[in-house]
Amino acid sequence: MTHPTRRQAFVHSHAVACALGADREQVAANLFSPAPPTVTGRWTLADGRQVPVGALPFSLGEGDPTDQTRRSRTNRMLVHVLKELGPAVAAAIDRYGAPRVGVVLGTSTSGVDESLHALRIRLDGQDWPEGYHFDVQELNDPVAAAQALTGAAGPAYAVSTACTSGAKAIAAGARLIAADLCDAVLCGGLDTLCDLTLNGFGALEALSPELTNPFSVNRKGINIGEGAGLFLLTVDEAPVRVAGWGETSDAHHISAPDPSGAGGEAAARKALAMAGLDPSDIGYVHLHGTGTELNDRMESGVISRVFGDATPVSSTKPLTGHNLGAAGAVQASFCLMAFEQDGALPPHIWDGQIDPELAPVRLAAPGDREPGLKHALSASYAFGGNNAAVILSQT
Numbered sequence: 001m002t003h004p005t006r007r008q009a010f011v012h013s014h015a016v017a018c019a020l021g022a023d024r025e026q027v028a029a030n031l032f033s034p035a036p037p038t039v040t041g042r043w044t045l046a047d048g049r050q051v052p053v054g055a056l057p058f059s060l061g062e063g064d065p066t067d068q069t070r071r072s073r074t075n076r077m078l079v080h081v082l083k084e085l086g087p088a089v090a091a092a093i094d095r096y097g098a099p100r101v102g103v104v105l106g107t108s109t110s111g112v113d114e115s116l117h118a119l120r121i122r123l124d125g126q127d128w129p130e131g132y133h134f135d136v137q138e139l140n141d142p143v144a145a146a147q148a149l150t151g152a153a154g155p156a157y158a159v160s161t162a163c164t165s166g167a168k169a170i171a172a173g174a175r176l177i178a179a180d181l182c183d184a185v186l187c188g189g190l191d192t193l194c195d196l197t198l199n200g201f202g203a204l205e206a207l208s209p210e211l212t213n214p215f216s217v218n219r220k221g222i223n224i225g226e227g228a229g230l231f232l233l234t235v236d237e238a239p240v241r242v243a244g245w246g247e248t249s250d251a252h253h254i255s256a257p258d259p260s261g262a263g264g265e266a267a268a269r270k271a272l273a274m275a276g277l278d279p280s281d282i283g284y285v286h287l288h289g290t291g292t293e294l295n296d297r298m299e300s301g302v303i304s305r306v307f308g309d310a311t312p313v314s315s316t317k318p319l320t321g322h323n324l325g326a327a328g329a330v331q332a333s334f335c336l337m338a339f340e341q342d343g344a345l346p347p348h349i350w351d352g353q354i355d356p357e358l359a360p361v362r363l364a365a366p367g368d369r370e371p372g373l374k375h376a377l378s379a380s381y382a383f384g385g386n387n388a389a390v391i392l393s394q395t
Contacts, residue, residue, distance in 0.1 A: 002351075009174035010238035011231055011392070012184070015084040016145035016333040017077065018227030018320045019054035023084055028337050031191060031319065032344045034366055038211055038318045039223050045195065045202045052211055053193055054225025054321020063114070065131030065357075068145050072111030073192040075145045081190070081228045082099060082149055088232050089150045092184040102154035102158040102182040103146045104172045105230075106165025106189035108325035110158075111136035113194035130262070134165060138302050146186060154182045159270050160325065162382035163288070165189050167328025171245035173233045183235045190228035197324065198224055212291035212322075212349070214315040215300065215363060217355040219291045225321020229329030243277070243375065243393035246270025250385035256294050261302040263387040264379065268306050271377060271389040279307050282391070283373040284338060284345055284364070288381045289315020290322055295381065296358060302379070304359035314348035314364040328380035328388060335376035335392050343373040 014024070019039050021027040030037055041055030059260060060076040070076050087231070093101050115137040118129050135141065139158040147156055155176055159169045167187025173187030191197075201224060208221035235244065239369050248270070250263030257264070272279060285307060288299055303313055323330050334346045347366040373394075380388045 004179045007180060007235055009177040009233040009242045010236060011240040011242065011336065012234040012238050013085055013088040014231045014333050014336055016083045016229045016330060017056065017081050018323060018330055019057060019225055020319055022058045023232035024354055028341065029304060030339060031334060031346055032341055033229065036319050036347060036349060036366060037223060038349060039321050043198050046199050049202065051209060052223045054223060055193060056226055065129065068091045069149055072114050072141065074107060074110055074142055074350060077190050077192060077228050078142050078145055079149065079248060080132055081230050085230050086150065089152065089186055092232060092234060096183040098151055098153035100154055101152040102173065102176050102185040103143050103152050103156040104159060104169045104185060104187040105143050105146060106159040106329065107139060107142055107191055108160055108162055108165060108193050109141050109191045109197060110141050112196050113192065116195055120312050128238040129277055142190060150186065152186060157355055161386045163324055163327050164380040164382040164386045164388040165325035166330065167378060167380040167388040168247060169266060170231060170242060170329060170332055170390055171247060171388065174242040174245065177235055185233045187228065187233060188228065188230035189326035191325040192226040193224065206292055208291060213350050214289040214291040214317060214320050215296050215355065216350050216353045218351055218353055219293065219296065221292055222290045223321040224319065225323050227320055227323040227326045227330050228332040229326055237395065240336060240392055240394055242390065244271040244275030244391040246274065246389045248387045252385040255383050257298045257381055258385055259298055261298040264298065264302040264381055264383055265306055267387040267389040268302065268377065271337045271391045275373060275391045275393065277391065282307060282311055282377050283370045284335065284376045285311055285313040286335055286346065287313050287315040288376040288379050289317055291317060300358040302360055303361045307358040309362050312345055312362050312364040312368060312370055314346050318344050318349040328378060328390065331378040332392060335378055338373055339394055343370040345370055
């Protein structure tokens with residue numbers, strides 16, 4: 001069932017890079033392997049602690065402060081992922097015209113790590129590094145780089161709502177198409193590892209000293225990761241569409257989720273209503289699944305109330321780390337891969353020791369499948385009580 005008045009946004013193509021691999025083929029092979037590889041990177045915090053991180057298993061090359069497309073690690077990741085997606089974007093520009101192709105990217109880091117490096121040099125009494133300019137850390141910098149790389153000239157902006165950024169960028173892209181402001185949109189999220197992020201979560205005492213363990217009674221917090229998930233949405237019909245989305249903001253707390261999960265539940269139900277679906281129609285839910293006590297408790301309640309304990313769900317953060325502004329987009333890419341793999345489900349890797357205080361949910365194990373999978377929902381939650389849900393459906 002499609003919305004009777006809304007122009008539909010179809011997924012023409014997608015690309016992903018994260019701790020599981022450099023491209024869709026590598027990521028899918030590792031994601032659906034019998035024993036998926038978990039994060040192996042390490043990061044030293046300002047207080048001397050070492051914590052696991054989901055670092056990229058490949059090089060993004062050297063930076064160049066004089067080249068906007070390469071002056072930050074985040075922009076170099078964009079360059080890398082566009083190697084796979086770029087030809088499709090070029091074809092869309094040829095088909096629709098550059099002013100009808102938009103760009104919406106979610107990020108929380110942009111070039112802040114480069115600014116931190118420059119600031120340390122300046123505080124050490126030296127001149128600012130040659131070629132450095134503070135605008136490298138502007139949240140719109142990856143968007144401007146994407147325009148420079150692709151030639152897209154339609155509406156273009158960044159979304160930065162912490163860990164819902166990537167999901168909301170996909171919804172924003174679909175909204176631009178629905179409003180007839182664009183015929184195609186390059187959208188998604190990207191974030192890279194940096195000291196500010198890691199030490200910030202360390203100060204919140206949210207980082208796990210070991211592999212994150214979502215929904216386990218033994219969980220100790222999150223692992224941070226880096227990654228990118230990018231999509232080309234178009235008005236032309238394709239095998240998968242963005243069927244619905246829901247966005248809410250409950251403003252419960254600056255960092256902690258509302259224990260009731262009311263905002264997260266409302267986002268999921270809004271997405272279902274837009275898609276014209278019942279909860280029983282959803283064959284798989286990608287959890288936000290950070291492995292913190294507050295998130296797991298809130299999210300298990302949301303899933304249990306909306307979907308019960310029969311719908312398979314999972315968090316892939318032990319495999320990728322928490323990709324922050326890219327998380328929702330990477331999750332959506334994994335949902336697409338589940339369609340492409342004939343219902344193979346992204347696995348929930350954990351120690352199997354369920355927290356008895358959590359509401360019951362069905363966690364997908366390696367090798368689990370959902371034959372005939374047609375609809376998948378990706379859930380994201382963020383600081384400030386920001387919630388997002390995106391439903392992808394096979395046509």
